[in-house]
Amino acid sequence: MKQNNELINRRSFLNLTGTGGIAAVTAVMGSALWSMQPKQAIAAPLAETLNPDAALKRLMDGNQRFMLQLGEHPDQSRARVKEVAQAQHPFATLLSCADSRVPPEILFDEGIGDLFDIRVAGNIVTPEVLGSLEYAVELLGTPLVMVLGHERCGAVTAAVQGQSLPGYIGSFVKAIKPAISKIEGELDDRVDQAVVANVQYQIQKLKQDSTILSQRLLDGKLKIVGGRYDLDTGEITLI
Numbered sequence: 001m002k003q004n005n006e007l008i009n010r011r012s013f014l015n016l017t018g019t020g021g022i023a024a025v026t027a028v029m030g031s032a033l034w035s036m037q038p039k040q041a042i043a044a045p046l047a048e049t050l051n052p053d054a055a056l057k058r059l060m061d062g063n064q065r066f067m068l069q070l071g072e073h074p075d076q077s078r079a080r081v082k083e084v085a086q087a088q089h090p091f092a093t094l095l096s097c098a099d100s101r102v103p104p105e106i107l108f109d110e111g112i113g114d115l116f117d118i119r120v121a122g123n124i125v126t127p128e129v130l131g132s133l134e135y136a137v138e139l140l141g142t143p144l145v146m147v148l149g150h151e152r153c154g155a156v157t158a159a160v161q162g163q164s165l166p167g168y169i170g171s172f173v174k175a176i177k178p179a180i181s182k183i184e185g186e187l188d189d190r191v192d193q194a195v196v197a198n199v200q201y202q203i204q205k206l207k208q209d210s211t212i213l214s215q216r217l218l219d220g221k222l223k224i225v226g227g228r229y230d231l232d233t234g235e236i237t238l239i
């Protein structure tokens, strides 16, 4: 018990440090610390047992169940809350829009401790988002990252329309603009194209900007994919 408390305290310290601090501490301590978990806390951590392809299959199978109204609603019991109380091992990391119609756990028919969600309007890569992604991949061992855009995204529409927005509302427009410079056609068509182009651009950006993620990709320990959520059907297609 005393050992468990020490582990928890160490983990709490690491959770409170910045990304740079975490990386530095990890470099010194190696991965051993992260594999030391209270025995009763984890049955079979999916992040450790699933390779990137298997993680993607699990994610997409869950979306099929959701779409066909065959949801199993896994990992939402009181027992699951207890199981993951001391440590998390999410098998997939989602960078998705903050849109209220796009909640990852529901769309992928998953539960508590399964997905590491980063949600921001327009699913854009900012330094804080990149730090969160690196945390999930490097320290939690997530084998899969999906950047998920969606149909009729308000943030993407604002970027396509190029309107000026009050306060900080337009901050994400700036981050989407470079993705849509070559988009042409009618507004609806342009928004559809821009949603896909934005996902591709954000993936390119996070690969370019993060040596942690690119190294994991090179080592075959990580897969980064893009997805588009159809608001009408509930289906997610890979981009």
Ligand SMILES: [Zn+2]
Binding pocket: 097, 098, 099, 121, 122, 150, 152, 153, 154, 155, 156
């Ligand atoms: Zn959106």
